[in-house]
Amino acid sequence: MSLLEIKNLYVEVDNHEILKGIDLRVNAGEMHSIMGPNGSGKSTLAQVLARRESYNVTRGEVSYDGKDLLAMKPEEAACEGIFMAFQYPVEIPGISNAYFLRSALNAIRRHRGLDEVDAMDFLPMFREKLKLLDMDEKLMNRSVNEDFSGGEKKRNEILQMAVLEPKLAILDETDSGLDIDALRIVAKGVNSMRSPERAIVVVTHYQRLLNYIVPDFVHVLVNGRIVRSGGPELALELEEKGYGSMEAGARQPAPA
Amino acid sequence: MNSNLNTIRDLADREYKWGFVTDIEEERVPKGLNEETIRLISAKKKEPEFMLQWRLKAYHHWASLEKAEAEPKWANIKYGPINYQEITYYSAPKRKPSLQNLEELDPEILRTYEKLGIPLEEQKLFAGVAVDAVFDSVSVATTFKDKLAELGVVFCSFSEAVQKHPELVQKYLGSVVPYTDNFFASLNAAVFTDGSFVYVPKGVRCPLELSTYFRINAAETGQFERTLIVADEGSYVSYLEGCTAPIRDQNQLHAAVVELVALDNAQIKYSTVQNWYPGDKEGKGGIYNFVTKRGKCLGVNSKISWTQVETGSAITWKYPSCILQGDNSVGEFYSVALTNNYQQADTGTKMIHIGKNTRSTVVSKGLSAGHGQNTYRGLVKILKGATGARNYTQCDSLLIGDRCGAHTFPYIEVRNSTARMEHEASTSKIGEDQLFYLRQRGLKPEDAVSMIVNGFCKRVFRELPMEFAVEAQKLLSVSLEGSVG
Ligand SMILES: Nc1ncnc2c1ncn2[C@@H]1O[C@H](COP(=O)(O)OP(=O)(O)O)[C@@H](O)[C@H]1O
Ligand SMILES: [Mg+2]
Numbered sequence: 001m002s003l004l005e006i007k008n009l010y011v012e013v014d015n016h017e018i019l020k021g022i023d024l025r026v027n028a029g030e031m032h033s034i035m036g037p038n039g040s041g042k043s044t045l046a047q048v049l050a051r052r053e054s055y056n057v058t059r060g061e062v063s064y065d066g067k068d069l070l071a072m073k074p075e076e077a078a079c080e081g082i083f084m085a086f087q088y089p090v091e092i093p094g095i096s097n098a099y100f101l102r103s104a105l106n107a108i109r110r111h112r113g114l115d116e117v118d119a120m121d122f123l124p125m126f127r128e129k130l131k132l133l134d135m136d137e138k139l140m141n142r143s144v145n146e147d148f149s150g151g152e153k154k155r156n157e158i159l160q161m162a163v164l165e166p167k168l169a170i171l172d173e174t175d176s177g178l179d180i181d182a183l184r185i186v187a188k189g190v191n192s193m194r195s196p197e198r199a200i201v202v203v204t205h206y207q208r209l210l211n212y213i214v215p216d217f218v219h220v221l222v223n224g225r226i227v228r229s230g231g232p233e234l235a236l237e238l239e240e241k242g243y244g245s246m247e248a249g250a251r252q253p254a255p256a
Numbered sequence: 257m258n259s260n261l262n263t264i265r266d267l268a269d270r271e272y273k274w275g276f277v278t279d280i281e282e283e284r285v286p287k288g289l290n291e292e293t294i295r296l297i298s299a300k301k302k303e304p305e306f307m308l309q310w311r312l313k314a315y316h317h318w319a320s321l322e323k324a325e326a327e328p329k330w331a332n333i334k335y336g337p338i339n340y341q342e343i344t345y346y347s348a349p350k351r352k353p354s355l356q357n358l359e360e361l362d363p364e365i366l367r368t369y370e371k372l373g374i375p376l377e378e379q380k381l382f383a384g385v386a387v388d389a390v391f392d393s394v395s396v397a398t399t400f401k402d403k404l405a406e407l408g409v410v411f412c413s414f415s416e417a418v419q420k421h422p423e424l425v426q427k428y429l430g431s432v433v434p435y436t437d438n439f440f441a442s443l444n445a446a447v448f449t450d451g452s453f454v455y456v457p458k459g460v461r462c463p464l465e466l467s468t469y470f471r472i473n474a475a476e477t478g479q480f481e482r483t484l485i486v487a488d489e490g491s492y493v494s495y496l497e498g499c500t501a502p503i504r505d506q507n508q509l510h511a512a513v514v515e516l517v518a519l520d521n522a523q524i525k526y527s528t529v530q531n532w533y534p535g536d537k538e539g540k541g542g543i544y545n546f547v548t549k550r551g552k553c554l555g556v557n558s559k560i561s562w563t564q565v566e567t568g569s570a571i572t573w574k575y576p577s578c579i580l581q582g583d584n585s586v587g588e589f590y591s592v593a594l595t596n597n598y599q600q601a602d603t604g605t606k607m608i609h610i611g612k613n614t615r616s617t618v619v620s621k622g623l624s625a626g627h628g629q630n631t632y633r634g635l636v637k638i639l640k641g642a643t644g645a646r647n648y649t650q651c652d653s654l655l656i657g658d659r660c661g662a663h664t665f666p667y668i669e670v671r672n673s674t675a676r677m678e679h680e681a682s683t684s685k686i687g688e689d690q691l692f693y694l695r696q697r698g699l700k701p702e703d704a705v706s707m708i709v710n711g712f713c714k715r716v717f718r719e720l721p722m723e724f725a726v727e728a729q730k731l732l733s734v735s736l737e738g739s740v741g
Contacts (some may be wrong), residue, residue, distance in 0.1 A: 050692075050696050051696075052692055053692075054688065073695070074692060074695035074696050075695045075696075075698055075699060075700055075701070077696075078695065078696050078697055078698040079698050083696075084696055086693065086696075089693070090687075090689050090690050090692075090693035091690075092690060092693075092694070092707065092708060092711055093711050093712065094710065094711025094712055094713070094714035094715070095707055095708075095710070095711035095714075100694075100697075100707070101697075103699060103703070103707065104694075104697035104698045104699060105698075107697070107698035107699050107700070107703070108698040111698070143711065160697065164697070164698075
């Protein structure tokens with residue numbers, strides 16, 4: 001049984017059909033990359049999997065870890081081990097990064113019947129992950145994402161993933177807006193998370209991230225459909241020929 | 257409709273957990289208000305003549321206002337007519353509390369405070385907090401009196417102060433809020449029955465937090481308490497007040513007055529956690545809270561700081577203010593006001609700069625949920641002689657849901673060109689994106705809302721004494737709590 005199994009998924013937002021029949025299987029231990037032009041529906045797919053409720057599933061099924069994912073609320077999916085790194089991380093003024101992350105960790109631990117982690121025990125593990133991502137300790141006490149640079153926000157998402165240790169991580173455009181050094185650090189963080197129990201889905205529209213993170217499978221999403229799937233070499237082909245080659249009738253990319 | 261919005265709406269379904277009634281025998285004066293009522297109250301309290309005369313002057317002033325236009329009409333609140341003849345102005349537990357000894361207190365009253373989380377036995381109190389408990393119209397117990405007396409700090413009920421320190425009362429009563437100040441202040445001056453009195457002598461830094469806990473128990477009564485705090489030269493005191501009331505269908509009137517006086521180099525920190533019964537989900541019942549609070553920084557380098565967390569009451573009408581008379585004096589106002597269901601709040605501050613180099617800070621955080629209406633009303637006034645005055649005002653509103661409202665009315669009057677004023681304001685909504693972000697990390701919707709709200713209020717909570725900051729956070733969460741579908 002696959003960790004994630006998407007069958008014939010159709011999704012609408014505000015009465016626009018955005019995903020038009022997605023099929024995808026992801027097994028534990030695998031790294032998948034979903035590539036596609038702006039506006040093709042990548043974020044929509046990621047958010048539906050994270051159970052954002054403003055997206056309306058009109059057809060299809062998604063099973064996750066043997067359960068009906070579409071019946072879960074966002075916090076249930078999160079507690080069951082789904083993590084999404086946001087393309088646009090959200091600011092929470094007045095709440096420190098450390099407090100927020102510990103609250104999230106404890107919510108997930110409670111769900112799993114584990115003891116809560118107190119501030120004293122949390123600190124060392126938080127420090128270790130900060131180091132992995134080459135992040136300043138000061139970020140612990142700053143409000144969540146407030147006045148963070150674009151790159152800091154993206155790194156902060158990966159930091160959260162590292163602390164929360166999900167079973168299925170979906171990274172939405174975590175590479176966009178990063179300079180080359182930050183990109184390397186983020187890639188290091190993501191690679192350190194690879195494990196036989198965990199699946200990672202990396203959503204991107206650039207090939208350059210895939211120089212540092214080598215996926216097992218690449219899927220090309222154009223206009224709400226997966227038009228091709230293959231190995232890492234598919235990313236290189238895309239780089240060479242562009243998305244236009246993938247489907248003759250593909251829509252022109254809309255501004256994201 | 258998506259369920260984030262539902263969640264936000266469900267938050268209106270909170271319950272009030274302090275709504276029980278204590279069954280004790282009370283002594284009351286007959287309903288209604290006339291000169292006789294005033295004389296009766298004053299006689300019951302065995303007051304000196306100056307008190308009676310002051311009350312009568314206040315009563316006649318109030319009666320003339322009542323005839324003219326009754327309550328002031330400028331506030332952004334709506335309520336039906338208040339019949340002042342239907343209110344009982346004095347209600348006291350029959351068993352006379354001894355001010356020396358808790359054992360003589362009606363055990364039901366002790367249990368009430370226990371239930372409210374305010375044990376009156378000294379060994380059970382937070383170390384470092386002395387409590388004065390006001391039950392309906394009278395103060396029933398004051399703790400840690402001896403310890404305070406060693407330092408010369410007077411902390412007692414207002415009635416006791418009138419008996420034991422009449423010269424201080426006579427000197428300062430009405431010196432900050434005169435009985436002519438406004439309709440409710442006049443009413444209070446006429447009929448107030450008790451409250452707290454604090455005097456901190458020269459150079460004493462009061463080592464305990466002084467705290468008054470107000471409880472309205474009796475039905476159809478009004479509560480009119482009056483607090484007077486005088487900090488003599490170079491002294492410091494931190495004072496806290498908390499309040500709750502039983503659940504009743506009828507609206508009850510609470511019209512308090514607080515006066516603070518800070519002499520040279522003195523500091524007063526006054527914190528309020530106001531949790532009067534707010535009414536039910538349909539807006540029935542609840543306390544009408546019309547309160548006049550004002551501090552006078554009379555001396556040089558003095559400082560008065562107000563911190564309030566207002567979560568209760570059907571109507572809140574209050575503007576804790578500072579008159580910055582002494583040169584270099586400092587006024588502060590930090591406020592969180594929450595309105596849920598059909599609650600209405602019109603609250604803010606006045607900072608009146610008179611002395612040179614006076615400074616004031618205003619931080620107001622308004623939270624509206626359900627059908628709540630929340631208004632910030634503030635005045636910063638810089639008088640001619642206030643050379644070098646400075647004010648910083650920050651005024652933020654957070655809307656929770658789409659049926660509530662936030663309003664701001666900042667007034668600024670500057671008569672001295674050297675003044676420096678800074679004003680920041682914002683209105684935001686708890687966004688679906690913020691909620692989704694927190695829920696994606698595993699937090700339940702109500703915990704997510706509570707986190708966003710606490711983050712929003714942080715700047716104010718920081719000003720509260722530690723234990724009370726924790727209490728205030730919990731109170732906010734409870735006030736926003738609801739069933740989540
Ligand atoms: N609220 C909305 N209403 C209508 N169209 C939307 C809405 N949100 C997104 N879309 C459209 O859905 C399509 C897919 O968006 P998205 O999933 O963000 O694409 P990608 O992440 O691949 O760039 C885009 O054409 C976008 O304009
Ligand atoms: Mg996207």
